Amino acid sequence: MADVKAAIFAFIAARNPGLPPGSVTGSTSLVTSDALDSIGILDLMMHLGDRFGVEIDEDSFDLSNFESVDTLAHFIDDRRPA
Template sequence: MVQSIADVREAIFGFIAARNPGLPPGSVDGQTSLVTSDALDSIGILDLMMHLGERYGFEIDEDAFDLGNFESVDTLAHYVDDRRSGS
């Protein structure tokens, strides 16, 4: 079953919620920066990328950790969608 980008976004939101249960509901949305917000720390970002790579079947490489990929949840979701599509 092919998952949509909305599914990728939900996977990111779910990971953040599980990793940081103290975040108030609605405090993370599609425009939330994963670099400057309190949603995840640096280890959390690494774990998120490993989780997404395993879930969507792509290898994590140096390019994955470009800060531009973490500009927002939506930006990361698009990056993951591109990677799993083989782009």
């Protein structure tokens, strides 16, 4: 799962180069923080789906999956092909 978290952090850093280092942590909400806007969240999900071979359907866009970086990493890791 560490690789999924690293991919999330790298995506956020690339999308928001002005964010101070360390301002996004595992407990940072992707919904309520300034880390990503709504389009950024959609782009992140598509990026993670492609990178880790996870099929993302519209039910996956439940806000509970974006409670934190850690929550999203678990969500993606749980759906990765073996």
